[in-house]
Amino acid sequence: MHSTRRPRLAALGAALAAGALAVSATPSGAVTGPASPSGDTTHAYAAQLIVGDHDRGCSGVLVDAEWLLTAAGCFAADPATSLAVPAGKPQLKTIATIGRSDLTSTSAGAVREVVELQPRTDRDVVLARLSRPVTNVTPITLATAAPTAGEELRFAGYGRSATEWAPLNLHTGAFSVDAADATTATVTGKDGVAACMGDSGGPMVRVSGGTHQLAALSSQSYQGGCYGVDEAVTSTGGIAARVDDLGAWVASKTGATRITDFNCDAAEDIAVGDPKASVNGLSEAGLLKVVYGAGKGSETLHQDLSYVPGESEAGDEFGGELAVVDYDEDGCTDLVVGIPLEDVETTADAGWVTVLYGSPAGLGKGKAALNLQQGTGTGALKERASEAGDRMGAALAAGRTAAGEPYILIGAPGKNLKGYHDAGLAYYLRGSTSVSFHQDSPGIVGVINEGDEFGASVAGSPNHIAVGSPGETVGTSADAGMVAILKHEVNADGVPAPVASVNQDSTGISDASEGGDRFASSLSMVAHRPSGAAAATDSVLAIGTPGETLWVGTNSFPQAGQVTTVRVTAAGAVSELATIHQGTEGVNGASASGDGFGTQVVAVNTAPKAVGTASTMLLAVGVPKKDIGTATDAGFVQTFSLLGAPGDSDHWIEAGNDRGVPGTPGASQLMGNYLNGTGTHLWIGMPHGPADRGAVHGIPWSNAMGGTGGTVITHQPGLNGLPLTGKAFGMAIR
Known part of the structure; x- marks a missing residue:
């Protein structure tokens, strides 16, 4: 899609309006790519987040044993008007499932509550601390170079598919980078791939020689071909939030000593x-x-x-x-x-x-x-x-x-x-x-x-x-x-x-x-x-x-x-x-x-x-x-x-x-x-x-x-x- 900032918040608001999730017993192929089979650990760092009583569904990525990166809009009170998120405990109980390509499986990964948020103020990114470390999944490392025009990024998410409201499998696909600015990159899905509702915060990964590095997070998408989207919408373009320049910020938050915080607002008591x-x-x-x-x-x-x-x-x-x-x-x-x-x-x-x-x-x-x-x-x-x-x-x-x-x-x-x-x-x-x-x-x-x-x-x-x-x-x-x-x-x-x-x-x-x-x-x-x-x-x-x-x-x-x-x-x-x-x-x-x-x-x-x-x-x-x-x-x-x-x-x-x-x-x-x-x-x-x-x-x-x-x-x-x-x-x- 063409880079434009005017529809940004409205598009994000639509992408996050997941509503109450219904599940299908038989996941099918998705616009975001083929469903990952149970036991596939290629994208084990990917996470599904359920906010509140299924008020919202998002995706995320493990960057430290007890921290995820995801979209700030997943936790914003009204993402259509503001992405501001207060630091501290999420307003709604949030459950993250990490390391399970098949959400019905319990043989791998972990399920944790998100207990603290540390937001960025300059882009659609938030760090989310888990109630306990995840010890059986290797976190992904952050890229150190910006996405470049024409580069391919691999995407993984738990959002809707072409035919399902709430698939039970991780889906993957490829995006091509159109352009990048200081905090975002515009991307277009390849071969009909698009990011759907519930994919916000999902990892966009640079793969080189078998090594995966996190370059960006899915932020907004036109959702062409996604379940429930008007058939007249065909664009598979979207906006990704860059994270390649956030290494020092992530390290400072994930490596800090735990503070005394009796009222869970991320301020020391x-x-x-x-x-x-x-x-x-x-x-x-x-x-x-x-x-x-x-x-x-x-x-x-x-x-x-x-x-x-x-x-x-x-x-x-x-x-x-x-x-x-x-x-x-x-x-x-x-x-x-x-x-x-x-x-x-x-x-x-x-x-x-x-x-x-x-x-x-x-x-x-x-x-x-x-x-x-x-x-x-x-x-x-x-x-x-x-x-x-x-x-x-x-x-x-x-x-x-x-x-x-x-x-x-x-x-x-x-x-x-x-x-x-x-x-x-x-x-x-x-x-x-x-x-x-x-x-x-x-x-x-x-x-x-x-x-x-x-x-x-x-x-x-x-x-x-x-x-x-x-x-x-x-x-x-x-x-x-x-x-x-x-x-x-x-x-x-x-x-x-x-x-x-x-x-x-x-x-x-x-x-x-x-x-x-x-x-x-x-x-x-x-x-x-x-x-x-x-x-x-x-x-x-x-x-x-x-x-x-x-x-x-x-x-x-x-x-x-x-x-x-x-x-x-x-x-x-x-x-x-x-x-x-x-x-x-x-x-x-x-x-x-x-x-x-x-x-x-x-x-x-x-x-x-x-x-x-x-x-x-x-x-x-x-x-x-x-x-x-x-x-x-x-x-x-x-x-x-x-x-x-x-x-x-x-x-x-x-x-x-x-x-x-x-x-x-x-x-x-x-x-x-x-x-x-x-x-x-x-x-x-x-x-x-x-x-x-x-x-x-x-x-x-x-x-x-x-x-x-x-x-x-x-x-x-x-x-x-x-x-x-x-x-x-x-x-x-x-």
Whole structure:
């Protein structure tokens, strides 16, 4: 067809008006070419999308394990007038079927919900994130050269045929490129081929030497010969949206770290705990405040709200432990709240964990909360009863496995086992899996003893999980500490498969176990893609040992603290990367008694799908009891790269220095005691001042790693719409 922009929106609107789909039992040949036989994987990257209750049907293409490219008009409210699509969760539930040339087959490909949209504003293109990665289909690569006049592009789509409203097979054909401009190409179907209703967003592919590259997406068509189109329309021309120049944009979206997004609008949100706050006059009942991104306000959550399980009680300290994960896989981040001091009926400090589900209306405004309590639910949770002092929820980790399945890891370090007080255990929840494990579980090194506190710290990556027992006796050294590293796969013994147990007497680990070290008091773990690997199959674990005594010559500094980083390979090999303290060669500062270096650790991979580098694999270490000048226990945060020598990239963050945290160091501020890291910011909680009710500060990683130009984000009660309530805002951050 001739290139003309005037009929563009009207034509697209007609192409998308699919209506309710009826299916034919016997697909026939289509205008878009022959039906692909069942089992044909030539175009396995192609996808069918059903929007709403069959309101619209479109096609798409897999460009990453969890992302499709398709037409923005598939999701526009009225594509005849505007292709604008808001970022975030689609307005209508959308189901994508990927990798099935025969839609009646279930032997290949996958079916996923589309849970997030990232639109282009300059063309009819949108990225659509899937609820889970598709692991059995190879995504197509994007072309890097524009379509040229006369070039042939192969097309695949699930739209109408010449005789069927909704064929059950993928159809393919060839188009010739007429011309191209900056964002589109005009094309004409060859041998009677045309794109029909439901083909919008389908891939137009450059094939060379058997290699397929995505050059464009079907956008609009005159639909000559398509079912239901006036027979007088014979044009097989159309407009395709170019994608060959979108490689960097696609990579930036598909390779970014997942943000916290409670209301599913693709703007980053944050939840901040204030467990010391009074609620309705009840001291330390606890609350948390949620700040929604894009200026959408805030809300305060506590247990006196109808949609939060339980009720506020003095000393509960609701909001003291937090984790985030899209647990129900609907595209909205869910908030996991640990309440380890919750009394269960008359059982004091038994603890429980509440999952508040995200929704477009905000946290807790959609489906009812999930309460995880011992003696209820299924599996190990139901089998074990709540007992006094269990402190279930004292440590939390949550995330997704490498296959994309959400999990929650819960520490109950006060659990008494076999007559031993505070032996501790951990709960692992994933799908229908609900298991518990401890130091007498098969394959986990160690034995149950008094005060082990197994589960006092937990961490996870897509590949592994880790559980700390800082009270573990190693040899004859009490409270020396140990960490168990496990895989996500539950083995025949009914526990996540153990990989290793690591302490300071382990082969290859520096230093030695000593009484009071409390190795693994803090843990943080991230996925790592080593050089030469196709994916992030390894993990890097940071282990805090705040009780470590350090020696300089003949002088000892008790509880100066240190951090150990280890790499865990896909095969299960564990090796030390570094031992870090303020006496490590090249590291700024000097150790002093009681510093508590490593009280908190935060490991972050800012590019989780890329090969790990010194600039993307980052570590922040809290040193909350460091004296600064005359300010006792003012505290600070020190940052490093997880890769390379610690002294090559360490930086110091204290209140008032050029990293951007406002204020000045003050006595007992304990800066570094409350930390969280995202792909963009290092979050530092300051609940003990200088702000009266506490504050949190988001430091761009560029600042945290030595720069000065990034804008620091500050949230505190009474500022920017946050209510002036609470007492110690910033004791938990997610």
